[in-house]
Amino acid sequence: MSNVQVITTPAAMSDWSESARRRGERIAFVPTMGALHAGHVSLLAAAREEGDRVVLSIFVNPTQFGPKEDLARYPRDLDGDLAKAASVGTDVAFVPGGADMYPPGAQTFIDVREVSQGLCGDRRPGHFTGVATVVAKFFGIVRPHVALFGEKDFQQLAVIRRMVADLNLPVEIVGRPTLREQDGLAMSSRNAYLSPTERGRAVAIFEGLSAARARFAAGERQSSVLVDAALAMMQDRVDCIDYVEIRAADSLRLVERLEKPAVILAAASVGATRLIDNMRLG
């Protein structure tokens, strides 16, 4: 198991990337907020296949958290993260500090409009502006040829694809499937917040989405019927349902009847922990 080189400043990261590019190496990039789990590791393993060099970033990005959200208590485990990253051959972990990424005086933010609206965009105002801005900054610093993101954060992936197309950013975007626990719960750094009883109830989100998918597989095409099937499974077991919606897989526009590839997306709280998940339909 080789060591991961830790780089902490944007200038040193850019120098490293410039040297790799001069050698003709293809750089694959996986941005994360750390507290790595098997889902993140699967992205790094896929990055290993995509590029000659793999760069991981670990940065709990303050601009994507709302004032009442979990920024201060977000799980952090740099040593554990580096060991997991090393196990799949990651070359570099870029771990900047807050002031490195947001020096005083910054006044440029990226606002991806339509796909940032609805779903998590409504429940977390400013969240996707924070995400798009920090990812664009990472692309400027790391200058990857390809960047990999999880479909677990489906709306985030759509926002990033839109931004890259709209700003002509020279980065290929690869989306990867959601890794799940044995019972189906989508892996998430936030699952660490769940008490044992909450953990038991959290699987209701997966089971709700699965119920909708089963109805879809049986031929049901009316969104409202599929959403109701999911809600019925979730209602008594989670504490608050933010949304269950069916949207077009590419544009994320709401759909009433499923004629093209779609996705059912859910966000719900179990105890104080807000969790998201989604499944493709067709």
Ligand code: AMP
């Ligand atoms: P995060 O650290 O939560 O910001 O996630 C970093 C990256 O890992 C994002 O592209 C996520 O979509 C992806 N990711 C998070 N959870 C999973 C999962 N269960 N399976 C696959 N990818 C994931």
